[in-house]
Amino acid sequence: MTLRADLHVRRTGFELALDLTVEPGEVVAVLGPNGAGKTTALRAIAGLLPVDAGRITLDGKVWDEPPRTFLSADQRPIGVVFQDYLLFNHLSSLENVAFGLRARGVDKRTARAEAAQWLDTVGLTDQAKSRPRSLSGGQAQRVALARALATQPDLLLLDEPLAALDAGTTLHIRAELGQHLDRYEGRTLLVTHDPLDAMVLADRLVIIENGEVVQEGSPSEVAHRPRTDYVAHLVxxxxxxxxxxxxxxxxxxxxxxxxxxxxxxxxxxxxxxxxxxxxxxxxxxxxxxxxxxxxxxxxxxxxxxxxxxxxxxxxxxxxxxxxxxxxxxxxxxxxxxxxxxxxxxxxxxxxxxxx
CATH class of the missing domain: 2.40.50.100 (RNA polymerase II/Efflux pump adaptor protein, barrel-sandwich hybrid domain)
Structure with a gap:
């Protein structure tokens, strides 16, 4: 079923008005300049910020529809990879990946076994006992992705997932992330300012400026037919x-x-x-x-x-x-x-x- 997000969020001097859909198996990238409303949209869908008006639903279940319904982040079947990954420094890679499973009531032994399988999937079996401070940026990104996917979420939210990587690492990790997203059967929403991340990873682009959609389409369509100066600069x-x-x-x-x-x-x-x-x-x-x-x-x-x-x-x-x-x-x-x-x-x- 489709994620449908009709988002209206008001702040002093700014209003986000975004109508967004994401289909199963689809990767949708939201791009826009600083202050366009990208992070606001992601936080609203994640349940970290209630909308002022509109409706968010997945598989027919209402997540947010003021004033009657609001599901908090822990009640939504989502996985999130943040820009700085937000790994727990006092936990090993294995325990970081197992954390989401444990939070959902999975027993310790089963959670660790599943976490080990996910670390193997992202090629980090040898880093299972490592703490985040000893991981490279690329390794930390893969641990964060494994943690997000381990709970088998219906929706994966990626917030600037490659922004913290150095240029030499980004190319390899971008390709690797694309392979994982190809295998993921849920819905993926990628928020980024990097047009190359969006072009390589996404099936569809949604460009927002000043809280509104200015262009939407496949990467090829957007690249060949930009409709605003910002989009032209991107491509x-x-x-x-x-x-x-x-x-x-x-x-x-x-x-x-x-x-x-x-x-x-x-x-x-x-x-x-x-x-x-x-x-x-x-x-x-x-x-x-x-x-x-x-x-x-x-x-x-x-x-x-x-x-x-x-x-x-x-x-x-x-x-x-x-x-x-x-x-x-x-x-x-x-x-x-x-x-x-x-x-x-x-x-x-x-x-x-x-x-």
């Missing part, structure tokens, strides 16, 4: 709004872009920074989008250099244009703020869709 695309008239889009913030396929009316135009090419002089045989621009900033971005551009006087270039270049190109083009250049964009590199 690394230039995004503009405008009005299409054939193959020309007149942009809301000024400038215009030529697209490959004719369109009409209000549209979004998106394209990757890598689609922008830079030249010191007006290029010959250039694409249909060729604009004089000025460099406004140059900064290291992952393994490339991100260059921010603004239209030169009289240019029809989009505002706040981003492109990625190699460090060698920075030297060859003398890329410093104020440097005038020419930018090109092939019409076939653009994605256009209704706004």
């Amino acid at each position: 690394g695309l230039n995004l503009y709004r405008g009005t299409a008239d054939g193959t020309t889009v007149h942009l809301t913030d000024g400038g215009k872009v030529t697209i490959a396929t004719p369109a009409t009316g209000a549209v979004h135009v998106a394209f990757p920074p890598s689609a922008i090419s830079l030249y010191p002089e007006h290029p010959t045989g250039s694409p249909r989008n060729t604009w004089p621009v000025v460099v406004t900033s140059v900064e290291q971005h992952a393994h490339t250099v991100r260059v921010r551009l603004t239209p030169a006087d009289g240019s029809s270039a989009p505002t706040n244009l981003l492109t990625d270049v190699t460090p060698a190109a920075v030297a060859e083009l003398s890329l410093t703020p104020g440097r005038p250049l020419w930018a090109t964009l092939k019409a076939t590199e653009t994605q256009t869709y209704p706004s």
